[in-house]
Amino acid sequence: xxxxxxxxxxxxxxxxxKQANKIPxxxxxxxxxxxxxxxxxxxxxxxxxxxxxxxxxITACPPHKDIHKTALGATESVDWKYYKTTQEAIDxxxxxxxxxxxxxxxxxxxxxxxxxxxxxxKIAIIFGNEVKGIDEExxxxxxxxxxxxxxxxxxxxxxxxxxxxxxWHLFLSYKKAGVYIxx
Numbered sequence: 655x656x657x658x659x660x661x662x663x664x665x666x667x668x669x670x671x672k673q674a675n676k677i678p679x680x681x682x683x684x685x686x687x688x689x690x691x692x693x694x695x696x697x698x699x700x701x702x703x704x705x706x707x708x709x710x711x712i713t714a715c716p717p718h719k720d721i722h723k724t725a726l727g728a729t730e731s732v733d734w735k736y737y738k739t740t741q742e743a744i745d746x747x748x749x750x751x752x753x754x755x756x757x758x759x760x761x762x763x764x765x766x767x768x769x770x771x772x773x774x775x776k777i778a779i780i781f782g783n784e785v786k787g788i789d790e791e792x793x794x795x796x797x798x799x800x801x802x803x804x805x806x807x808x809x810x811x812x813x814x815x816x817x818x819x820x821x822w823h824l825f826l827s828y829k830k831a832g833v834y835i836x837x
Contacts, residue, residue, distance in 0.1 A: 671731040676705040679824060680747065680778040684740040684788050685711035686813060691784065693724030694814035700728035702821050707732055708747075708778075710740040740780065740792045752778040756796045757816055758788045759809065763799040766823055773831040779820060781813050 666674060681704055686692055692714055699707055709715050715736050716722070716729035737743040744754055753775045771777060780796065782788030793799065802811060802819055811819070 666731075668727075668731045671700070671703070672733075674703060676703045677825065677828060678776050679704050679821070680706050680708055680752065680776075681817060681821075682708045682740065682743050682747075682778055682780040683710060683713045683813075684780050684792060685783045685786075686713045686781070687784055688813075689714050689718055689720035690724045691812065691814045693721040693726075693728075695781075695817050696721070696725040696728035696732050696734075698814070698817050698821055699732045702825050704732065704821065707734040708737055708743045709734060710737045710743050740789065741795065744778075744780075744792065744795050747778045750776070752776045754778050754780065754795065754797050756780040756782070756788045756793060756799045757802065757820055758782060758793065758799045759801050760793060760799040763801040766800050766802050766820065769800050771824060771827050773828055773833040777824070779824075781816055784813055 681695060681699060683692065683695060686695075686709075692709070695707060696716075698704075713736075714721060716725070716734070721729060735743075737746070747754055753772075755777065757779060779800075780788055780792065782792075788796075800820075802816060804811065
C-alpha cells in the first residue's frame with residue numbers, strides 16, 4: 655500500500671470544475687461566525703461538486719485569509735452568492751422552485767438516516783449559527799427540518815462536520831438513484 659501522488663488524483667482545473675456537472679444542491683450558511691468553518695464548507699462543496707453556497711447575514715465572504723486557510727482555493731471553484739439576510743436567500747430559492755431543508759433539532763424533524771430526498775427536486779439546505787442554530791424566523795419558512803442522530807452528551811456538532819455528514823448522505827442518495835455519478 656502507498657499514498658497516491660498528486661499527479662494520480664485526476665484533479666480538475668478550476669475551469670474544468672466550473673464546467674463539470676454539479677449536484678443540484680445549494681448550501682445556505684445562516685450567520686456563520688467562524689471563517690474556518692466557512693472555508694471548510696467551501697472545501698466540502700468542491701469535493702462533491704455542489705452547485706453553490708449562499709452566504710447570509712454575518713457569514714463572511716471570500717476573499718479572506720482565514721477562509722482561504724481552510725478552503726485551500728475552493729472559493730475559486732465553487733460558485734457563491736451573498737445575501738444580507740437568510741430570508742432573502744430563501745425567497746430567491748423558492749422563486750426558483752427549490753425545496754428548503756434546515757439541519758436543526760426541531761419539532762417536528764426527520765432523522766437524516768430516515769429521510770429520503772427526492773432526486774427530482776432542487777434542494778437547498780440551511781446550516782445555522784454555531785451557537786444559536788438556524789434563526790427561529792427562518793425555521794418558519796422551511797419545508798422541513800432534518801436532524802442528524804446523536805447519542806452522546808452534547809447533541810451538537812460543528813457546522814463543518816454537519817455539512818460533511820449531510821452532503822455525503824445526499825451524495826449516496828443521488829448515486830443510489832442513478833441520478834448523479836461523478837466522472
